[in-house]
Amino acid sequence: MIVIKNKGAIEKMRKAGHSLAQIMQDVRYLLKSGISTLEIDSFIEKKILEFGLKPECKGYAGYKYATCISLNDGLVHGIPSDKVILKSGDFVKIDVVASYAGYCADMTRYFFIENVDIEIKRIAQVAQFALDSAIKLAVEGNRISDISACVQKIVEENGFGVVRSFAGHGIGRNLHEEPEIPNFGKPGLGPVLRSGMTLAIEPMITQGGFDVRVMADGWTVKTVDGGIAAHVEDTVLVTTGMPEILTRLPDSAVEG
Numbered sequence: 307m308i309v310i311k312n313k314g315a316i317e318k319m320r321k322a323g324h325s326l327a328q329i330m331q332d333v334r335y336l337l338k339s340g341i342s343t344l345e346i347d348s349f350i351e352k353k354i355l356e357f358g359l360k361p362e363c364k365g366y367a368g369y370k371y372a373t374c375i376s377l378n379d380g381l382v383h384g385i386p387s388d389k390v391i392l393k394s395g396d397f398v399k400i401d402v403v404a405s406y407a408g409y410c411a412d413m414t415r416y417f418f419i420e421n422v423d424i425e426i427k428r429i430a431q432v433a434q435f436a437l438d439s440a441i442k443l444a445v446e447g448n449r450i451s452d453i454s455a456c457v458q459k460i461v462e463e464n465g466f467g468v469v470r471s472f473a474g475h476g477i478g479r480n481l482h483e484e485p486e487i488p489n490f491g492k493p494g495l496g497p498v499l500r501s502g503m504t505l506a507i508e509p510m511i512t513q514g515g516f517d518v519r520v521m522a523d524g525w526t527v528k529t530v531d532g533g534i535a536a537h538v539e540d541t542v543l544v545t546t547g548m549p550e551i552l553t554r555l556p557d558s559a560v561e562g
Contacts, residue, residue, distance in 0.1 A: 308476060308484045310502035315409055315478065316543060316552075319504060322404050323411035323541050323552030325357040330400065330415045331555075337417050339393050343375040347386035350402060359404040362481055366403075369525065374401040376526070381510055381518050381535040382472060383525040394420035397430070399537045403481055410481050412506040413553035414539035426534055429466055429513055433536035436460040436489075436509040444505060444542045444549040450485050450496035457509045458490040467516035469535075472527070474508045477541055499544045504552070508539035 311319070329350055336349055351372035354361045361372035376384035376399045377392075383401075384390075392398065396419040403412045416430050440456045453474075461468050474487030485497050489509050512518070514533030521528060529535050543550040 308497060308503060309478050310500060311478055311504055311543075312502070316502070316504070318407045318409035319411055319478070319541065319543075320552050322359055322406040322409060323413070324555060325354075325359055325406070326402060326404055326411055326413050327553050327555045329353040329357070330402070330413065333400065334417060337392065337398065337419060339420060341392050342388045343377075343384070343386040343390040343392070344388040346375060346400065347371050347373045350400070354402075354404045357404075359406050362403040362405050362410055363401075366481065372402065374525075375399070376401070376535070376537065379529045379532050379535055381469060381512070381527045381529065382537055383527050385523055385525050392419050395422050397422060397426045397534060397536075401537070401539065408479055410477050410479070411541045411553050412477055412481065412539060413541060414508060414537050416536065416538055425513065428464075429511065429534055429536045430538075432461060432464045432466055433509045433511050433538045436511070437507060437538050437540065440507055440509070441540065441542050441549055441551060444499060444507065444544045446499055446501045446544060446546045448499045449494055450487055450499065451491045452493045453505075453507060454488045454491040454496075455493040461489070461509065461511045467512040467514065469510040469512060469516050469518055471518060472510050474506050474539070477504050477506045501544055501546050503544040505542050505544065506539060507542055508537060510535070510537045512536075
């Protein structure tokens with residue numbers, strides 16, 4: 307069932323989202339060669355608690371950390387570790403979920419560690435453009451697959467692959483709610499968007515083939531061919547006009 311959020315629920319999600327957006331701005335000053343992904347996770351978890359939020363990844367299906375941190379060919383669900391040390395050239399993706407008063411916000415941001423390859427910058431820029439473009443379609447009357455088709459078109463026109471085995475989703479009291487939002491498909495299909503729906507839109511794209519695999523730890527997902535993977539995500543409120551991005555601060559909204 308797709309849940310339409312009331313004003314109270316939306317305000318709680320906005321609080322969670324804006325807090326996460328600020329935390330992700332703050333974390334960029336921590337990211338440099340020599341720091342471990344576990345240190346990054348600890349910093350973010352501390353900030354989440356300081357904002358009065360609950361780290362929703364921690365404890366989810368037995369997961370032990372507040373964030374998922376994926377590097378380079380890692381797509382999603384990378385486990386923070388004191389053995390994974392950032393180095394110049396790394397492409398870092400940090401996925402975090404937190405809730406305020408029982409309502410969740412979910413976001414992923416990418417970061418470049420010092421001198422990264424130009425192709426890494428390009429795939430990141432394409433993923434971001436696909437997300438920003440898809441968000442503009444999160445308006446009442448459109449359909450879920452309009453978002454999906456938009457992502458696929460932009461990604462494939464730029465020569466990258468669209469991951470099929472993971473998707474965006476509805477979000478609210480639960481991290482994963484209906485509807486599922488694939489990053490591929492034909493437009494004009496699926497549920498009709500209604501004002502008050504909240505969606506986690508998240509392009510997941512690859513440099514080579516779109517096949518990915520879950521590693522031996524049971525969480526980390528990497529590309530099969532070792533190609534670079536990009537992932538970026540926002541929690542978005544569907545409206546009758548311009549969608550509201552709940553995981554961006556007000557001065558960083560997508561322009562129409």
